Amino acid sequence: MRDDLQGLEISQDELQKLTNLPVNEDILIITNPLKILAKIYIQKIKSSEGATVVFIGFSTFVFVYILFDIIIKIFVKWVTIPSWILLIILSFWVGGLTQTILYLIWKTRSKIVKNNMTKSLQILLNEVNRYNTVIRVIDINDQIEEAGNPEVIIKEREGVIEALKLTKSDLVRALKTERILRQNKSFILSNTELFVNNLATLTAMQVTEQATEHGRLLNEALQIALDVQDEMKRLQTQR
Numbered sequence: 001m002r003d004d005l006q007g008l009e010i011s012q013d014e015l016q017k018l019t020n021l022p023v024n025e026d027i028l029i030i031t032n033p034l035k036i037l038a039k040i041y042i043q044k045i046k047s048s049e050g051a052t053v054v055f056i057g058f059s060t061f062v063f064v065y066i067l068f069d070i071i072i073k074i075f076v077k078w079v080t081i082p083s084w085i086l087l088i089i090l091s092f093w094v095g096g097l098t099q100t101i102l103y104l105i106w107k108t109r110s111k112i113v114k115n116n117m118t119k120s121l122q123i124l125l126n127e128v129n130r131y132n133t134v135i136r137v138i139d140i141n142d143q144i145e146e147a148g149n150p151e152v153i154i155k156e157r158e159g160v161i162e163a164l165k166l167t168k169s170d171l172v173r174a175l176k177t178e179r180i181l182r183q184n185k186s187f188i189l190s191n192t193e194l195f196v197n198n199l200a201t202l203t204a205m206q207v208t209e210q211a212t213e214h215g216r217l218l219n220e221a222l223q224i225a226l227d228v229q230d231e232m233k234r235l236q237t238q239r
Helices: 010-017 029-044 049-077 083-116 119-146 158-185 187-191 213-234
Strands: none
Touching: 010 119, 010 158, 029 049, 049 083, 119 158, 158 187
8 A cells, every 4th residue: 555545544443443332343253363374374384484384383283282181181180082182172162162252242242333323323434434445446546557557547646635634534523523422412412501512614625527537536535525524414413
């Protein structure tokens, strides 16, 4: 990703901090990290350090098995099945228990999101997805250009990047506003006469260069900004 795109995308962590909710969180499958480790291990084996990697991996496995076997013979003498079979059974049991715990944690966090989800928040989350999609499209376009296709270059790139920065600012402000209103809903409803509207008026931007690629991207970014501004105005009426 080019330097001018760095930091523009609204990350998962940033989104959760802005909303104070575990939004867009996927359940963690324990086999996925294992697959990644296995892929890295295979790549290491194919490299010039292959012999060393195999030796270290094999040595680690033997050490763990011997240690496990000693512990079983000392503390669990009544077990009659071979220690290697017990190790396999225990591995599957621990894996299953861990996955169950991860599922329950994910289910609980998902319930928290569902109970706190408002119409405004859902709209803003959709706008964040649209915004991040625009950035990914630009990044892919940059990669295609760097691969030797100069005809796909985005003209007036600075204007597009500036529009994205303004859009991100609007999104962050709208998410913070929604969070404040959501967390203080009961107080606001019981003290409407004390609730002063101090949200700044947002300026709509118009772009007419729809025929060009940079114009399309710019319009997409600005359309997101306009939708966010409309939602901000709607939030102001929910006092």
